[in-house]
Each structure stands twice: as C-alpha cells, then as structure tokens.
Amino acid sequence: MVTAESPQEEKPKEKAKKKKPKLLNKFDKTIKAEIDAAEKLRKKGKIEEAVRAFESLVQRYPQSPRSRYGKAQSEDDLAEKKRSNEMLLTAINTYREVAELPDPPADLVKTTLKRRAERQQFLGRMRGAQATLERLVQIFPEDISLKNDLGVGYLLMGDNKSAKKVFDEVLGMAPNDGFAKVHYGFILKSDNEIAESIPFLREGLQSGDPGTDDGRFYFHLGDALQRVGDNSAYDWYELGHQRGHFASVWQRSLYNVDGLKAQAWWTARDTTYTDLIKTLERNWKTIRDEALSVMDASRGLFVPEDENLREKGQWGQFTLWQQGKKVDKSCRSVPKTCALLERYPEATGCKRGQIKYSVMHPGTHVWPHTGPTNCRLRMHLGLVIPATGCKIRCTNQTRAWEEGKVLIFDDSFEHEVWQDATSYRLIFIVDVWHPELTQYQRQTLSPI
Numbered sequence: 001m002v003t004a005e006s007p008q009e010e011k012p013k014e015k016a017k018k019k020k021p022k023l024l025n026k027f028d029k030t031i032k033a034e035i036d037a038a039e040k041l042r043k044k045g046k047i048e049e050a051v052r053a054f055e056s057l058v059q060r061y062p063q064s065p066r067s068r069y070g071k072a073q074s075e076d077d078l079a080e081k082k083r084s085n086e087m088l089l090t091a092i093n094t095y096r097e098v099a100e101l102p103d104p105p106a107d108l109v110k111t112t113l114k115r116r117a118e119r120q121q122f123l124g125r126m127r128g129a130q131a132t133l134e135r136l137v138q139i140f141p142e143d144i145s146l147k148n149d150l151g152v153g154y155l156l157m158g159d160n161k162s163a164k165k166v167f168d169e170v171l172g173m174a175p176n177d178g179f180a181k182v183h184y185g186f187i188l189k190s191d192n193e194i195a196e197s198i199p200f201l202r203e204g205l206q207s208g209d210p211g212t213d214d215g216r217f218y219f220h221l222g223d224a225l226q227r228v229g230d231n232s233a234y235d236w237y238e239l240g241h242q243r244g245h246f247a248s249v250w251q252r253s254l255y256n257v258d259g260l261k262a263q264a265w266w267t268a269r270d271t272t273y274t275d276l277i278k279t280l281e282r283n284w285k286t287i288r289d290e291a292l293s294v295m296d297a298s299r300g301l302f303v304p305e306d307e308n309l310r311e312k313g314q315w316g317q318f319t320l321w322q323q324g325k326k327v328d329k330s331c332r333s334v335p336k337t338c339a340l341l342e343r344y345p346e347a348t349g350c351k352r353g354q355i356k357y358s359v360m361h362p363g364t365h366v367w368p369h370t371g372p373t374n375c376r377l378r379m380h381l382g383l384v385i386p387a388t389g390c391k392i393r394c395t396n397q398t399r400a401w402e403e404g405k406v407l408i409f410d411d412s413f414e415h416e417v418w419q420d421a422t423s424y425r426l427i428f429i430v431d432v433w434h435p436e437l438t439q440y441q442r443q444t445l446s447p448i
Contacts, residue, residue: 021107028066031057035066049170050074050417051337065104068097069112071412076119076355079239085123091302092119092246101136117149118282128159144170148179148211160187184218184389189220192308198224206423215254219370222252227311247374250395255352255448260436263339264395266377272435276344277406280381280430283340284404287428288383290334291357294318295426301333301357313364313419317356323447337428346432351447352376353431362389364419371411373447375437378406389421401427410434 023030038053040196044420054071061067061178067227075091078084079365095116099109113136133150147170154163164187170180182291185200201221213246218240226231246252251262263270268277280287294301301315309315320330326348329336348353353376371378380392382401391400392407395416401407409415433442 016264021111022105023108024066025070025105025108027061027103027130031061031064031067031235035064035070035183038067042070044076046075047077048174051078052069056358063103065098065101065108068094068101070106071134072112072115073281076115078400087091088119088123092123094130095119099159101203106140109123110136110143110146113139114146114149116392118155121153124414126153129153129291130157142173144174144180148177148183151180151183153370155183160190163187176207178204178209180193180204181284182212182214186217186220187225189390190303194224194227195269197221198228198230202236208383212296213243215243218243219252219254223367223369232325247412250413251374251410252414253372253374255375255446256412257375257434257437257441257445260374261376262410262413264409264413265397266410267398268406268408271377271408271432273346273432274345276347276430276432277379280341280379280406280428281404283336284381286384287337287340287381288403288426290337291318291359291383291426291428294333294357295359300356305393309364309366309369311367314361315364315366316359319356321348321350322354323354324349325411331349332370333367341430344432346428346435349442350376350431350433351442351445352433353378353448355430356428357383358427358429359426360390360417362419362421362423366417368393368414370414374410374412375434375441375445376411377434378409378411378432379430379432381405381408381430383428384424384426385424386421390419390425402426 011081028035034057037405038050038057041053042050051071051074052075054067055062057067058071065445075087075094079088079091098112109282110180113132117129117132120132130153133146133153136148147166151163151166151170154166163336164184164316167180167184167187170177171184174180181200182204185204186198187199188197201217201224205217205221218236222233222236222240222272225236234249237246237252239245240252241249245254247256248265268274272307302318304448305315305317314424318330319327321327341355352373382403382405385401385403392415394409395413
C-alpha cells in the first residue's frame with residue numbers, strides 16, 4: 001500500500017486532446033499556399049532554399065507574422081546545420097520581430113517567444129532569455145507552464161530567490177502543480193531548509209507530472225530524508241534506480257559513462273595505477289610535512305568545505321589540482337608534493353576530480369552522500385591519523401585510515417565519515433580517472 005510517506009509509480013493520466021496551435025491570422029490565410037510551399041522546402045531539409053523563399057515572402061508581405069516566423073525557423077535550422085552562432089543570433093532577432101508585428105495570433109506569439117528564449121539560453125544569453133520569458137508571462141499571465149519556464153530560467157542563472165518567488169506564485173495559482181513542487185522543494189533543500197523541502201519534493205514526484213521524473217529530485221529527496229533520519233530514503237533511491245536515474249541504490253551519481261566497472265572499494269591492482277600508489281606511499285612523510293607547513297590558520301590556506309556535506313564539526317581543504325588544472329599558487333607552497341604528481345596524468349588530468357589535502361577536526365560528521373560521477377576513483381593517503389575514532393563507510397563496509405597507506409574507493413557510491421578522535425585527522429586526496437575510460441573519453445568528457 002502506498003502512503004504519503006512512500007514513493008509510488010506514476011499514475012496514468014487521461015491525455016487531454018491537444019489543440020492544434022493557430023499560427024495564421026486572417027491575412028496569412030490568404031497566402032497560405034505560398035507559406036506552405038516555403039515550409040515544404042524547410043521540412044525536406046532544403047534549408048538554404050527555404051531561407052530564400054521565406055525572405056521573399058517577408059519582402060512582399062512585411063506584415064505577415066507566419067512568413068516571418070518561417071524565416072526565423074529556417075535561419076534557426078541553418079544555424080544548426082552550419083554550427084553558426086552568428087546565424088543563430090539572426091534567427092533570435094527574427095523571432096523577436098514576429099511578436100512585434102501587428103495582429104499575430106496568440107499561439108504564434110507563444111510558440112515564437114518560447115523558441116526565442118530556448119535559443120538564447122543555448123547561447124548562454126541568460127538575461128536576454130529571462131527578459132523574453134518575462135514578456136511571455138506578462139502576455140499570458142494565466143499560463144502556468146510559462147511561469148514554470150521562467151522559474152527554471154532563474155535557476156539556470158543561479159538566482160534561487162527569484163525562482164522561489166515564481167514557483168511560490170505558481171503554487172498559489174495551482175497548488176497541485178507537480179513541476180512547481182519539485183522545483184520549490186529543490187530550492188528549499190539548496191537553502192538548507194531540509195525538513196521543509198521533503199513534502200514538496202515527495203508530492204511533486206508522486207504527481208507524475210511532466211518534468212518531475214528527474215534523477216536530481218530523487219537524489220535530493222532521498223538525501224533530505226536521510227538527514228532527518230527517515231529510512232524511506234532508500235525506497236526513493238530504489239525507485240530512482242528503477243527509473244534509470246541511478247546505477248543502483250548505492251551508486252547514485254548523475255554524470256556517468258555506461259558500462260564502467262562498479263564496485264565500492266578498490267585495490268591498487270584493480271586500479272592499474274600501482275606506480276602512482278607506490279609513489280604516494282613511499283613519499284607520504286614528505287607529503288605530510290608540506291601539508292603541516294601550510295596548515296597555519298593565520299595564512300588561510302585551508303578553506304572550509306562548502307558543499308553542505310557536514311552535519312557538524314570542522315573540515316578544511318587545500319586544493320592543488322581542480323578539474324584537471326593545476327592551482328599554481330597552492331603548488332608553490334607545497335612544491336615537492338606537486339612535483340611528485342606531475343608525471344601521473346591519470347590524476348593531474350582528471351577533469352572530473354581534485355587533488356587536495358583534507359583536515360578534519362574532532363566532533364565532525366559528514367552526512368551519507370555520493371559524488372557526482374562514476375568516471376573517477378578516489379584515493380585517500382593517510383598523513384596524520386589518530387589511533388581511534390576516525391572511520392569511513394562506503395556502502396555497507398566501514399574502514400579506517402592508516403598513516404602512509406592509500407585507501408581507494410569509488411565515491412559515486414554512498415559514503416559517510418566520522419571523526420570522533422581527540423585530535424585532527426589529515427589525509428591527502430587524489431582523484432584518478434576510472435581505469436576503463438579510453439583516452440578519447442578522458443580528453444572529451446566535460447569537467448566536473
């Protein structure tokens with residue numbers, strides 16, 4: 001039996017018959033045959049001919065909204081064919097012109113401006129896209145989907161405050177809108193309003209509304225439930241797995257390459273990076289001593305962890321490589337350590353990882369969490385390890401660090417850390433590419 005506390009399968013909804021949008025005004029109906037002929041060229045992939053045909057129509061009928069829309073679509077297609085940002089800007093401008101003509105049909109205005117906003121976002125012109133979406137909302141104030149688009153646009157800009165306001169308005173108009181609920185819950189969770197986020201995320205996912213079945217929402221709902229001590233988190237992780245968002249209940253990364261070997265704990269031989277591991281273990285005291293030399297708090301070299309992963313305590317990090325790029329200023333402070341790593345591109349070139357020192361003080365607990373990608377493995381070299389009280393769990397296995405020894409795990413699997421010793425714990429973290437990734441994949445995967 002499904003309760004309010006547990007996930008449920010999407011309920012099939014009766015499909016409302018979609019009305020065909022009305023794109024022709026009275027005048028355009030009189031030149032429909034000419035518009036159709038130009039559109040036929042576009043649909044057949046004769047893009048250059050379609051552009052010329054619609055340009056001719058616009059010259060002859062400058063007040064025809066449908067002709068100008070066809071010109072914008074053809075320019076858009078040509079931009080894609082030629083991979084031309086310049087042509088895409090032309091199309092974006094033409095889309096704007098359509099909505100400014102006298103007597104354009106409402107459906108055409110909506111279709112045109114929505115596409116304009118999408119293409120502006122594609123080019124990274126987020127403020128322009130928001131202006132377009134705001135105009136749409138002004139023209140069609142009762143259209144919930146447009147308000148939702150506006151809210152997402154603010155999220156893409158990193159403006160959570162404005163996004164929250166928009167989704168709040170949507171829920172005032174449509175209290176059961178699942179799309180607005182999951183996004184509102186997502187924002188609350190980002191603002192560390194953990195308990196408050198849960199009902200919005202849960203009810204939004206249970207709605208089965210379009211746009212809600214997204215791995216990020218399963219991820220954040222489960223995480224929020226774990227943080228309030230609710231074991232139904234794993235029901236949601238299981239459903240996220242069944243939906244294809246997670247590789248398993250334990251492995252919940254969202255930026256993945258299919259088919260890579262998946263196991264929580266790795267040995268040196270498993271990784272094929274035995275030379276790197278031997279170098280780290282042979283030189284651990286050098287690495288430790290350089291770390292200790294930069295731990296002076298007055299110099300500010302260790303930065304507090306800022307991903308909201310701690311329940312309590314103090315956790316500082318000092319980064320040497322980030323997303324495959326060397327932090328020169330940091331390496332000048334620990335030159336011997338950086339020199340040791342230079343000949344290991346599996347680490348220094350790992351665009352989906354970091355190389356960093358990590359110091360954790362007594363009384364620290366790191367929530368159960370997963371890393372973002374299955375494309376890396378994480379090595380922990382013990383530098384200063386208290387005799388008792390420090391441990392790390394990955395899936396259902398818990399281990400402890402040893403000074404001068406490397407622990408290796410796949411951080412796309414759930415892991416959790418406790419520091420209950422009486423003195424600090426210092427380790428050196430080295431992320432490496434998953435050994436099964438090809439050279440081409442390592443070169444072309446996007447950074448994280």
